[in-house]
Amino acid sequence: MSRWRLTRISDIEPRDRWVPIRDHLGVSSFGVNAWLGADQGQAVIGEHSEQPTGHEELYLVLEGHALFTVDGEEVDAPPGTFVFVPDPESRRGAVAKEPGTVVLALGGKPGEAYSVQRWEQGWEYNTPAMEHYRAGRYAEAAAVLRTGLAEHPEFVGLHYNLACFAALAGETDEAFKHLERAIDDSPGIREFARGDADFDPVRDDTRFVELVGAE
Amino acid sequence: MSTESFTSARLDEIPLLDDGRVPMRIVRHHLGIRAFGINAFVANEAGKPAINEHDEADSGEEELYLVLSGHALFTVDGEAVDASTGTFVYVEPAAQRGAVAKEPETVILAVGAVPGKAYRPSGWEVAAPAMAAFRAKDYAKAIEQLEPLVEQYPQYPALPYNLACAESLAGRTGDAIGHLRRALEADDSLRELARTDSDLDPVRDDPRFAELVGSP
Numbered sequence: 001m002s003r004w005r006l007t008r009i010s011d012i013e014p015r016d017r018w019v020p021i022r023d024h025l026g027v028s029s030f031g032v033n034a035w036l037g038a039d040q041g042q043a044v045i046g047e048h049s050e051q052p053t054g055h056e057e058l059y060l061v062l063e064g065h066a067l068f069t070v071d072g073e074e075v076d077a078p079p080g081t082f083v084f085v086p087d088p089e090s091r092r093g094a095v096a097k098e099p100g101t102v103v104l105a106l107g108g109k110p111g112e113a114y115s116v117q118r119w120e121q122g123w124e125y126n127t128p129a130m131e132h133y134r135a136g137r138y139a140e141a142a143a144v145l146r147t148g149l150a151e152h153p154e155f156v157g158l159h160y161n162l163a164c165f166a167a168l169a170g171e172t173d174e175a176f177k178h179l180e181r182a183i184d185d186s187p188g189i190r191e192f193a194r195g196d197a198d199f200d201p202v203r204d205d206t207r208f209v210e211l212v213g214a215e
Numbered sequence: 216m217s218t219e220s221f222t223s224a225r226l227d228e229i230p231l232l233d234d235g236r237v238p239m240r241i242v243r244h245h246l247g248i249r250a251f252g253i254n255a256f257v258a259n260e261a262g263k264p265a266i267n268e269h270d271e272a273d274s275g276e277e278e279l280y281l282v283l284s285g286h287a288l289f290t291v292d293g294e295a296v297d298a299s300t301g302t303f304v305y306v307e308p309a310a311q312r313g314a315v316a317k318e319p320e321t322v323i324l325a326v327g328a329v330p331g332k333a334y335r336p337s338g339w340e341v342a343a344p345a346m347a348a349f350r351a352k353d354y355a356k357a358i359e360q361l362e363p364l365v366e367q368y369p370q371y372p373a374l375p376y377n378l379a380c381a382e383s384l385a386g387r388t389g390d391a392i393g394h395l396r397r398a399l400e401a402d403d404s405l406r407e408l409a410r411t412d413s414d415l416d417p418v419r420d421d422p423r424f425a426e427l428v429g430s431p
Contacts, residue, residue: 003310004291007303025305029277029328030251056250060324062283062301071220080283083223084246090220104281106326108250112333 009034009062009102016127017044020120021104029114031055031107037064037096044103047093050085052189053117055107059083059094064101066094091195118157118186122148125158129165138169156185164198175199176207183211222246226255226283226322232340235347236267241340242324251328252276254340255283258316258323265321268313271306276327280304280314285321289314335402338371346377354385365394372402380414391415392423399427 005025012024019034021027037044044066050057059068061077068075068083070092075083077094085092094103108114125148132141142165145158152158163179166172179199183190193199193212202208216223229240240255242248258265265287271278280289282298289296289304291312298304298314306312314323328334345360361378368374376398382391395415398405409415409428418424 003307005305008301028330075223080226083221085221110249113331
């Protein structure tokens, strides 16, 4: 077997809005994926923190033009721009300023060996579920992940998203059940949940405060 | 631009270091990245080397190359790999690899780390310009260039290690032992390298060396 592999982003089947470069090439010592913003104004990097993973992240704009926002500060990023966010707690996201924007994202946790991130598991369910979610079809989004977990209970990364979709769909009991599973699996996600607007419908429920603590 | 939350830079704003081989923009050092290695190698003219011929068998690093501009011809384990802009080439640690520019302004991003191991920035890229004098056996010049860097960047073990090698070869045994000690304090895994590194042969019989490194 040859000891090298070659690819281009356009050769790899996208999952939802990202291209799994790491998985495709078999990279195992750092995270590397590409994020796509097909339309102007679309989110290329959805606003998030890396608090659950502890990763520092480096973004590089490969094509198009992106506008990053990191902890409320804007960074205009034409192709060839690196944006490095060392603190996992920082809220960051990017919007495409031009159609066809492509952002490479590289990450890892300083001082620790890289391991494949849970959120990459179950992408075949997350991809259609996210489409429903973005269209506001929360019950349908939840149904897709329910099926995913029934078929693959080992995809523990699906619990968190199912908790979000169930909360938005008004399935409060189900939301708490899966949020609890997600927290059992990775306690670090508690803080993430606290700031996640998807839980706004259940935020005042005493069970939410019990699970994630007060704001 | 840099704030408390992020550092951003255009590729062409990142310092270009020339060590007499393929010049590189030192992305990792410039941005303060700690979880993996990343630099951009620059070949201004067609026909010039764009990635130095090497393997990563000793370091164990897997490497991912991305052609950011221009066009490169890689050779991996003797096989020719044509790589236009936008091509990723992944290379396992033990494979021999190198690349030559087929077009002017060819820039290749190289990202690397060791699977299963925490990445530890050695600062080799900061030491690289001084290693040009080192390879030319001008150890006095290499020492002169490395000395201020050791003080400036105490976080990088490659700086005192390479300084110790230069001092060893220049016959400055006491200084070599001192800087080797500093390098091993910063990164214990360099002890293994020191055991077999021929640059340290001139100081190997010094009792302080055996005490520091152990016997081979």
